Amino acid sequence: xxxxxxxxRTIWPLPTGAVRVIDQSRLPFEFVTLDxxxxxxxxxxxxxxxxxxxxxxxxxxxxxxxxALRADASDARIAEAARVLRATRPTAVNLAWALERVRQAxxxxxxxxxxxxxxxxxGRICEEDVEQCRAIGQxxxxxxxxxxxQAGRRVxxxxxxxxxxxxxxxxxxxxxxIYAAHDAGIEVHVWVDETRPRNQGASLTAFELGAHxxxxxxxxxxLGGHLMQHGQVDLAIVGSDRTTAAGDVCNKVGxxxxxxxxxxxxxxFYAALPLSxxxxxxxxxxxxxxxxxxxxxxxxxxxRTESGAIERVRVVPxxxxxxxxxxxxxxxxxxxxxxxxxGVCEASRAGLLKLYPERAA
Ligand code: MRU
Numbered sequence: 187x188x189x190x191x192x193x194x195r196t197i198w199p200l201p202t203g204a205v206r207v208i209d210q211s212r213l214p215f216e217f218v219t220l221d222x223x224x225x226x227x228x229x230x231x232x233x234x235x236x237x238x239x240x241x242x243x244x245x246x247x248x249x250x251x252x253x254a255l256r257a258d259a260s261d262a263r264i265a266e267a268a269r270v271l272r273a274t275r276p277t278a279v280n281l282a283w284a285l286e287r288v289r290q291a292x293x294x295x296x297x298x299x300x301x302x303x304x305x306x307x308x309g310r311i312c313e314e315d316v317e318q319c320r321a322i323g324q325x326x327x328x329x330x331x332x333x334x335x336q337a338g339r340r341v342x343x344x345x346x347x348x349x350x351x352x353x354x355x356x357x358x359x360x361x362x363x364i365y366a367a368h369d370a371g372i373e374v375h376v377w378v379d380e381t382r383p384r385n386q387g388a389s390l391t392a393f394e395l396g397a398h399x400x401x402x403x404x405x406x407x408x409l410g411g412h413l414m415q416h417g418q419v420d421l422a423i424v425g426s427d428r429t430t431a432a433g434d435v436c437n438k439v440g441x442x443x444x445x446x447x448x449x450x451x452x453x454x455f456y457a458a459l460p461l462s463x464x465x466x467x468x469x470x471x472x473x474x475x476x477x478x479x480x481x482x483x484x485x486x487x488x489x490r491t492e493s494g495a496i497e498r499v500r501v502v503p504x505x506x507x508x509x510x511x512x513x514x515x516x517x518x519x520x521x522x523x524x525x526x527x528x529g530v531c532e533a534s535r536a537g538l539l540k541l542y543p544e545r546a547a
Contacts, residue, residue, distance in 0.1 A: 187365075207222060214393035225253055238348075238386070239278075239354060240462075241355065243281050244280030245312050245355055251264070251288045251304055264289060264292070272285060280463055292304050319351075319357035319460065325530055326525040333421060343421055350395070376401070377402075414451040414453050419451075421453060425438075428464075430468045431466045437516065442516045486501065518534055529541055
């Protein structure tokens with residue numbers, strides 16, 4: 187996608203052997219990049235959410251493993267680097283998936299060839315992610331097109347958190363259908379949940395929709411239900427950090443409440459995700475480990491003051507405890523459909539297996 191007319195991806199390798207990423211902790215006020223040269227750099231970038239979003243976490247972990255092997259590509263080093271990276275963020279399954287993919291690709295090779303092979307595999311993971319997100323966009327845009335044809339007016343889509351190109355390598359998952367529909371001339375407007383505590387909606391989704399010229403309105407997280415009751419939401423599309431084999435969708439905390447409101451108001455509720463987000467080893471979403479993050483993300487907020495300085499302020503009394511669980515699970519029964527790179531399916535084991543029959547075994 188483009189920033190001020192220049193095409194960008196969220197992560198790309200440099201001729202120096204380092205990897206460059208967009209520092210998302212500085213958006214929307216500053217667009218700066220950061221170079222990752224070591225395993226520790228990559229792990230720190232994922233842990234502190236310089237990079238975030240399930241597919242991008244996976245891509246960064248893949249490059250992080252490659253960076254770790256530049257000086258030492260022994261089996262012990264691979265295992266240690268994978269352990270360090272895996273511990274950074276537990277919920278997004280793309281991380282474990284990407285590490286396993288790189289390990290499979292380099293395991294049989296002599297040590298001298300492993301680092302280069304790991305870089306090549308990380309590059310392939312990125313290319314595939316771009317292609318999958320592009321396909322998700324095409325499949326999802328058909329849903330938006332149908333609603334536009336029926337309604338005969340602008341389509342209002344609600345989304346939660348940031349599942350756009352910043353969360354992936356390019357295009358995005360939940361936002362890809364919106365970009366595809368917008369680019370095809372369908373009138374779309376997006377309700378952007380601010381997504382407390384880290385405000386990925388207000389800062390990142392609003393930033394990227396604005397950069398692409400997609401009309402959007404930022405709303406507080408609690409407004410969606412009211413808008414749905416008043417017919418102002420035609421459909422909701424969210425991303426996912428892990429989707430079970432039975433179609434339970436784990437995503438940014440607050441997604442479940444939106445799905446409940448959508449169900450109550452008969453608003454179609456879709457999750458858009460690539461194959462790498464499906465955890466075929468789990469059926470019940472309640473088995474997914476939910477990341478607990480620092481309570482200061484709840485007790486404090488940061489933003490730009492009128493003088494232009496970025497400042498962090500406390501919004502909770504000093505003596506109050508705060509709990510910061512980053513994700514929740516929306517049961518499959520509340521999900522109208524799952525939009526993947528292979529098409530749209532019912533949120534169920536049978537639905538997913540129709541798209542991925544090779545997983546039946
Ligand atoms: O904590 P984050 O910002 O990594 O959470 C991101 C989300 O919850 C996204 O919706 C999800 O990763 C899907 S991204 C295509």
